[in-house]
Amino acid sequence: MDLQLAGKTVLITGGSKGIGRATADVLAGEGCNLILVARGPAQLEETAVAIRGQRQVNVRTIPADLSSDEAVRKVAAEAGDIDILVNNAGAIPPGDLASIEDARWRQAWDLKVFGYISFCRAVYARMKARRSGVIVNVIGAAGEKFPTSYIAGAAGNASLMAFTRALGKGAPADGLRVVAINPGPVETDRLVMLRRAEAQQKLGDPERWRELTATMPFGRAATPHEIGNAVAFLASPLSAYTNATVLTIDGGG
Structure with a gap:
């Protein structure tokens, strides 16, 4: 199936491994040019070299820690105009309320929760000016299952689900779409x-x-590529009426 994505420019955070790398593989296969962002420059370059060796697409890398609004704005400025943003960076630690101290909780949310919000803010205005663009937030099923043993992740993911729906609700008036995926366990x-x-x-x-x-x-x-395939479809014109929606991919568990 041709997803009609050839020539689109996609920025993927957390793009050097796991779901991010699998999403990059899928979108490169659809003819997208990629901007991969992650903390580790060596692994970023390894991923870029591997994709370039398989696909005739442009792959740029931007090493960055996205846990501050300043860093996000700097990366967004360096990236320039993009057609699709895939927010994927960040891993919130497991633990119950007593076991996760305040500083660790805030640090995790700075990267994932506020990192996603900051990146949406950084690219939305430019997409709106062109009246074209899609944002896909890769969140996590804990945001709807509320495990006590993953309380920081459950609360953060639930916030990002609400954020996606609220931002997406107004997006059609600006010519944009905002969607999310909640993966269950993925073999990363x-x-x-x-x-x-x-x-x-x-x-x-x-x-x-x-x-x-x-x-x-x-x-x-799930395999990372199963999530990457869903990201690609939701970002594509074939899913043009899908907006302000959170897709759960957990095998029905």
Whole structure:
């Protein structure tokens, strides 16, 4: 299926690994030019080189820590006009209310919650001036399932869900769309690391970590590319009437 995205310029935060890298692969396959943003310059360049080796698209990289509004505005200015923004950077730590101290909670929200909001603010006006653009926020299913053991993530994700719907509600008047995806468990490096630690604790062997996914729908977590495919479709003209919507992809679990 041709998603009619060829020639579009896409900025992806957290674009060097996991869902961000998979999304970059998918969009490069659709003929999009990419701007990848992440903290680590070496991994960013590795990702860019790999994509350039497979696709005839332009891939730029901008190493940056997006946990401050100033940094976000600097990256947005360097990127220039973009057609699609994929907010994906940030990982909020697990823990209940007593185990996550205030400073750690705020640090995590500075990158993910306020980072998403700042980037939307930084690009929205330029998109509005052209009356063209799509913002896709990759959030997380904890924002609707409210696990006590992931309280900072649940609260932050729920806030971003509301933010997406509120911003999206007014977007059609400006010629724009704002949507979000709530992935459930996804087999990223981070998930594997956490599952290995859990398998060591519960089963005495980190290599048995896949046994911990047996009760998930389809007996596994999602793949990063399954989320990337959804990002691409929602960002495409084929999904032009989808707006102010949060799509949950958790296998039905």
